[in-house]
Amino acid sequence: MVTVVRGLGLLLAFLLELAVLAIGARWGWALDAPSAFRLLAAIAVPLLLAALWGALGSPKARVSLQPSAKRAFQGGWFVLGGAMLALLGYAWLGLVLVVAWVAVAVLLRRAPETAA
Template sequence: MYATGLLLLFLLELAVLAVGGWWGWALDAGTPVRVAAAVAVPLLLAALWGVFGSPKARVPLPAAGKHAFQAAWFAAGGGMLALLGRPLAGVALVVSWALTVALLRRAGRPA
């Protein structure tokens, strides 16, 4: 069960990266800016995750800080979906993350 929860979290993390690329591509700008944003936004999100959110983060945060960062990161993904005209998908992303983390913690293993 724990491995399944971790897999789901990983897939949700990838979803946020994909949403970042989609959001960058959807900007109301010229093609070069859209291409740059479609590449830069997921790279920035991945860098932030690697520094603060991942299990092997370069900047170790206390548990509450790490959870707050992860919540903000997934909320940003949900917000980008809302800006893309998919608010229900944004809510579903954030709720899926929150439920997965809650179930993993209830099982006695932090996510």
């Protein structure tokens, strides 16, 4: 059984993952390119991000990585989200995203997986 703290941590992690996908769409739309290309990028970037997350970063990823490699991938993924926010002119918000992910990751590592 999942504890309340772990459940909250998993929910926050999922919301942060969705935020990175939305940031990718916004970043794709903000490119200095013709509208058709911007629309394509706004669709393709989050799809590519989702495919990478599903293959390497998710708890049920298709490719089994060592725990340290998985954490490194996840960290890079959220730093990429923060960098896209910075490129959009929201550097502080990008920093908040990365710090929030670190806090949630620490919470999940410390929270027990089962209730005693």
